[in-house]
Amino acid sequence: MARKIRLEYAGAVYHVMARGNQGRRIYANEADRKLWLQTLGEGCEQTGWRIHAYVLMPNHYHLLVETPEANLVAGMKWQQSIYTQRYNARHRIFGHLFQGRYKALVVDGAEGNYFAVVSTYIHLNPARAHLLGKDGLADYPWSSYPAYVRARMGRPSWLTTERVMGNLGLQAGDRAGYAAYVEGRAMELKRKGGREELNEQWRAIRRGWYLGGDGFRERLLARAERVLQGVRPSTYSGGAKREHGQEQAERLLGLGLEVLGMEGVDLAQAAKGMAEKQVLAWWLCGRTTVRRRWVSERLGMGDESRVSQAIRRVQQPVDPGLARLKKQIEQAEIKTAASRL
Secondary structure (H helix, E strand, O other): OOEEOOOOOOOEEEEEEEEEHHHOOOOOOHHHHHHHHHHHHHHHHHHOOEEEEEEEOOOEEEEEEEEOOOOHHHHHHHHHHHHHHHHHHHHOOOOOOEOOOOEEEEEOOOOOOHHHHHHHHHHOHHHHOOOOOOOOHHHOOOEOHHHHHOOOOOOOOOEOOHHHHHHOOOOOOOHHHHHHHHHHHHHHHOOHHHHHHHHHHOHHHHHOOEEOOHHHHHHHHHHHHHHHOOOOHHHEEOHHHHHHHHHHHHHHHHHHHHHOOOOHHHHHHOOOOOHHHHHHHHHHHHHOOOOHHHHHHHHOOOOOHHHHHHHHHHHOOOOHHHHHHHHHHHHHHHHHHHHOO
16 A cells, blocks of 8 residues: 655654554553653654654544654654554553554644644643543643643653743743643633634644645655655655645646647636647646546546546547647657756
């Protein structure tokens, strides 16, 4: 099965989430949770990771982790495999504990308020899951939140709070300020309007592959291009690959429209099965990783079956007009490649 691209670089920040196999619990009791935190601490010593927020839920966990070295994959492999071994040994069982690959959302740690957005999402997990007693978030012991707001809580050396606090405009030791902020968000969860607003902020965390602005996205796509160079198209999947493919397809489409003497607006107005669209569909599908549905929508061809039909027709064209257009595109591609040498 194709795997999602892991973008690793020094100083990268990630929101990491992993679930138990088949949705099962990954902690049977308090001792298991302590064991997981102990394992995380050992892993941070080995990797140099900085943890900015965490929460342990019954069947999954969340981390906001910074990697001063480009070692997310190695660190996560160690964390999950060692904890699984220890868990299985404690309970005298065997087999997989975690479900598939963990999710790692790349977060812009340099600009914007993304540290605050992700840490709030993490710290409010127990509230959303209705796991809190009458005393609220500060009494949920399996989260970094108590270490943020309670002076008497011993903070592990691998947990750092300064960047989250600074992202909110708070001083490093302003426990009351952070508590007021997070508890305010917890109150919003109880109101329908507030809950909808927070869910909109968190949409990218749940569904996306990165969290940041347009400039951050462009830099990540450039990294993805370097990862994808020289590999089979089927090697990777996921949002980073999909967006990279779409960017590449847009560049090729611009060249194709220029070669064929068309404007972008012509696509929407022209007939769905016009010869130029058929050649462009064949070209984009053969040179990029975009899906045929994307091509059909972008070219205004209607049902994606038209794209499949177009590919067959252009591969061995019977129509002289189609053959001429195909040759135009191929010659333009050769000239473009030669100009880069």
